[in-house]
Amino acid sequence: FAIAFxxxxxxxxxxxxxxxxxxxxxVLCGYAYTAGPYPLAYVGLGDVFVMVFFGVxxxxxxxxxxxxxxxxxxxxxxxxxxxxxxxxxVINNLRDIDTDKVANKRTLAVRLGRGFSIWExxxxxxxxxxxxxxxxxxxxxxxxxxxxxxxPLGLMLSLNVAKVSSGTEFNxxxxxxx
Numbered sequence: 287f288a289i290a291f292x293x294x295x296x297x298x299x300x301x302x303x304x305x306x307x308x309x310x311x312x313v314l315c316g317y318a319y320t321a322g323p324y325p326l327a328y329v330g331l332g333d334v335f336v337m338v339f340f341g342v343x344x345x346x347x348x349x350x351x352x353x354x355x356x357x358x359x360x361x362x363x364x365x366x367x368x369x370x371x372x373x374x375x376v377i378n379n380l381r382d383i384d385t386d387k388v389a390n391k392r393t394l395a396v397r398l399g400r401g402f403s404i405w406e407x408x409x410x411x412x413x414x415x416x417x418x419x420x421x422x423x424x425x426x427x428x429x430x431x432x433x434x435x436x437x438p439l440g441l442m443l444s445l446n447v448a449k450v451s452s453g454t455e456f457n458x459x460x461x462x463x464x
Contacts, residue, residue, distance in 0.1 A: 301351035341368015362417035369410030381456035408444045
């Protein structure tokens with residue numbers, strides 16, 4: 287956290303002092319993710335915080351510091367990246383659902399069940415492709431559409447997420463999701 291925070295301080299002259307607040311919030315939420323009296327990952331908020339901090343905050347801040355503006359395409363990109371990052375957590379939580387129940391780790395998979403997590407995974411994969419089309423339209427840039435070449439992989443993963451049951455299969459799905 288300290289190294290990342292110090293590196294982030296170097297960006298303040300380019301992006302502004304508001305980045306200090308983002309950095310402090312990021313460090314505090316990173317700590318609160320698994321530590322403190324109310325660990326976010328253990329009460330079903332892990333998915334939300336991964337979406338927000340690995341997607342929206344990371345992409346918005348990076349883009350803004352480099353360009354000085356924010357547009358619809360940044361919102362689309364940030365939610366696509368956040369969703370795909372969240373899917374890594376979804377697979378991990380699906381794999382660990384039984385042991386998390388025993389350990390009283392109340393992830394969304396534990397709270398809302400396997401079926402919810404499968405549809406959450408599928409939604410985020412689909413959203414990545416929908417947002418890519420939105421970005422291509424918004425930016426009038428066909429290069430953005432190159433990422434659509436991964437559609438067959440996304441479709442295969444979305445179909446297979448409901449079929450995996452062993453730790454080894456989940457680990458393979460986790461690697462392919464990444």
